[in-house]
Amino acid sequence: xxxxxxxxxxxxxxxxxxxxxxxxxxxxxxxxxxxxxxxxxxxxxxxxxxxxxxxxxxxxxxxxxxxxxxxxxxxxxxxxxxxxxxxxxxxxxxxxxxxxxxxxxxxxxxxxxxxxxxxxxxxxxxxxxxxxxxxxxxxxxxxxxxxxxxxxxxxxxxxxxxxxxxxxxxxxxxxxxxxxxxxxxxxxxxxxxxxxxxxxxxxxxxxxxxxxxxxxxxxxxxxxxxxxxxxxxxxxxxxxxxxxxxxxxxxxxxxxxxxxxxxxxxxxxxxxxxxxxxxxxxxxxxxxxxxxxxxxxxxxxxxxxxxxxxxxxxxxxxxxxxxxxxxxxxxxxxxxxxxxxx
Amino acid sequence: xxxxxxxxxxxxxxxxxxxxxxxxxxxxxxxxxxxxxxxxxxxxxxxxxxxxxxxxxxxxxxxxxxxxxxxxxxxxxxxxxxxxxxxxxxxxxxxxxxxxxxxxxxxxxxxxxxxxxxxxxxxxxxxxxxxxxxxxxxxxxxxxxxxxxxxxxxxxxxxxxxxxxxxxxxxxxxxxxxxxxxxxxxxxxxxxxxxxxxxxxxxxxxxxxxxxxxxxxxxxxxxxxxxxxxxxxxxxxxxxxxxxxxxxxxxxxxxxxx
Numbered sequence: 001x002x003x004x005x006x007x008x009x010x011x012x013x014x015x016x017x018x019x020x021x022x023x024x025x026x027x028x029x030x031x032x033x034x035x036x037x038x039x040x041x042x043x044x045x046x047x048x049x050x051x052x053x054x055x056x057x058x059x060x061x062x063x064x065x066x067x068x069x070x071x072x073x074x075x076x077x078x079x080x081x082x083x084x085x086x087x088x089x090x091x092x093x094x095x096x097x098x099x100x101x102x103x104x105x106x107x108x109x110x111x112x113x114x115x116x117x118x119x120x121x122x123x124x125x126x127x128x129x130x131x132x133x134x135x136x137x138x139x140x141x142x143x144x145x146x147x148x149x150x151x152x153x154x155x156x157x158x159x160x161x162x163x164x165x166x167x168x169x170x171x172x173x174x175x176x177x178x179x180x181x182x183x184x185x186x187x188x189x190x191x192x193x194x195x196x197x198x199x200x201x202x203x204x205x206x207x208x209x210x211x212x213x214x215x216x217x218x219x220x221x222x223x224x225x226x227x228x229x230x231x232x233x234x235x236x237x238x239x240x241x242x243x244x245x246x247x248x249x250x251x252x253x254x255x256x257x258x259x260x261x262x263x264x265x266x267x268x269x270x271x272x273x274x275x276x277x278x279x280x281x282x283x284x285x286x287x288x289x290x291x292x293x294x295x296x297x298x299x300x301x302x303x304x305x306x307x308x309x310x311x312x313x314x315x316x317x318x319x320x321x322x323x324x325x326x327x328x329x330x331x332x333x334x335x336x337x338x339x340x341x342x
Numbered sequence: 343x344x345x346x347x348x349x350x351x352x353x354x355x356x357x358x359x360x361x362x363x364x365x366x367x368x369x370x371x372x373x374x375x376x377x378x379x380x381x382x383x384x385x386x387x388x389x390x391x392x393x394x395x396x397x398x399x400x401x402x403x404x405x406x407x408x409x410x411x412x413x414x415x416x417x418x419x420x421x422x423x424x425x426x427x428x429x430x431x432x433x434x435x436x437x438x439x440x441x442x443x444x445x446x447x448x449x450x451x452x453x454x455x456x457x458x459x460x461x462x463x464x465x466x467x468x469x470x471x472x473x474x475x476x477x478x479x480x481x482x483x484x485x486x487x488x489x490x491x492x493x494x495x496x497x498x499x500x501x502x503x504x505x506x507x508x509x510x511x512x513x514x515x516x517x518x519x520x521x522x523x524x525x526x527x528x529x530x531x532x533x534x535x536x537x538x539x540x541x542x543x544x545x546x547x548x549x550x551x552x553x554x555x556x557x558x559x560x561x562x563x564x565x566x567x568x569x570x571x572x573x574x575x576x577x578x579x580x581x582x583x584x585x586x587x588x589x590x591x592x593x594x595x596x597x598x599x600x
Binding site for chain 2: 086088218219221222225226228229230232233235236237238239240278282283284285287
């Protein structure tokens with residue numbers, strides 16, 4: 001049967017790796033803080049330098065927590081999408097959720113000149129972008145749910161998502177030609193993603209959303225396993241397909257939507273991490289895949305964050321560039337290595 | 343023998359736009375335990391519609407399908423899955439499932455919310471593997487085995503679902519003669535050993551005549567259910583194909599091209 005002992009050892013290693021990367025992420029950066037000091041600060045003690053403690057509590061710790069939430073959430077939503085759409089290239093982006101957020105933020109930043117002045121002042125404030133991208137993701141989520149009810153064909157939903165993505169890029173393209181260099185710069189920075197800059201309140205909201213999405217995903221493990229044989233077999237084994245599909249889409253939407261809202265559109269994590277998990281565990285059992293995707297998501301996102309703020313670098317690199325730099329070659333490598341790409 | 347599924351004045355067909363296309367009316371079929379029943383008919387005659395209707399996937403135009411004496415449309419999905427299992431023609435999506443895991447998915451109607459297999463579930467899965475003689479394949483990935491073996495795995499999955507009725511849609515399509523015969527013999531053995539009712543649609547009429555307990559013949563005019571020897575003697579096979587070059591030889595029990 002399933003090589004359980006090997007899985008337990010692997011999970012143990014992954015959990016340790018996650019913990020290690022978490023500490024490493026807090027420790028490394030433009031100012032390197034020794035591991036011991038990080039440990040003391042986090043366990044309630046006082047670090048030997050007050051600046052270190054300040055950096056850890058106000059900057060590094062929120063960022064590391066955000067990285068874990070973002071990595072875990074995007075990866076699990078990618079796993080759900082790949083099984084639901086029976087497509088190894090599916091990810092949270094395919095439903096058009098990030099596109100929705102991008103469109104809304106583009107309208108707020110680039111189209112600011114077209115908006116009435118009072119709306120303008122509200123929207124350009126600190127929470128304006130978060131608000132806009134949340135609304136953008138939610139409207140696309142509602143749209144997807146309506147489409148999902150109407151269309152019986154799951155592939156059609158995928159195509160609707162892709163079309164929406166193209167539509168968004170077109171609108172953004174039109175808006176850029178009307179906007180100033182300053183607006184363009186602001187939009188470009190947002191679209192490159194950022195794990196920092198989240199207040200503790202924002203992190204709490206994000207954690208609740210991601211937690212809810214993860215719970216719904218865990219509840220979908222059995223339907224996902226049934227869906228491995230395709231929709232018709234799943235139905236013949238007693239699955240309420242419509243309800244299961246709705247829950248899976250809702251879980252993905254809340255995961256990807258909330259993450260895009262707070263951290264910007266982060267590419268490739270949702271696509272690449274489930275494949276890495278599948279390759280390590282060589283299984284399609286979603287009980288195993290759920291947890292391996294969970295751990296790998298956190299580890300890889302922390303790794304990307306560390307890479308974006310290497311000690312030798314003066315500036316912080318955009319996180320979206322790092323995830324793409326790592327993610328794209330990984331997917332190509334997996335494609336080449338595994339002929340039976342699943 | 344106990345009746346598992348029966349139809350009462352069933353009309354089957356589908357709605358295409360505003361028009362209603364009726365394929366057959368007043369059908370009274372009777373599927374009993376321990377019988378191997380084949381469904382034959384020319385392409386496009388409506389075999390799939392009939393199978394979809396008697397499995398509750400599609401609503402009948404009129405009449406009722408009774409499964410264990412209860413209207414099939416009143417079954418909840420889970421209860422239906424405990425009484426009726428399917429083997430479909432469609433290709434499986436790519437996955438890393440092993441043969442054992444695939445067969446174990448048949449236990450889904452009985453497992454808890456996360457699909458944990460109890461010792462009883464594992465026993466049922468092993469029984470299904472043994473009955474279909476694929477125990478030695480249990481740890482192989484499902485994409486590593488041949489088409490004939492995969493078909494047995496899918497039958498084992500249906501067996502592990504532990505239902506009194508199994509319906510197979512053209513299970514012999516991609517198989518050579520040797521594997522066709524061995525699959526039919528397997529189905530025959532299963533009906534005898536497990537007292538299940540097994541219904542399958544097929545185009546291998548010669549083989550079906552030799553191995554089925556009963557046959558359902560679909561022609562444009564009529565749908566009949568009877569034992570093969572009776573169907574031969576009353577000339578039902580002659581009406582199957584409307585082509586003067588295909589003639590049924592009642593003595594040999596097979597079709598001949600003239």
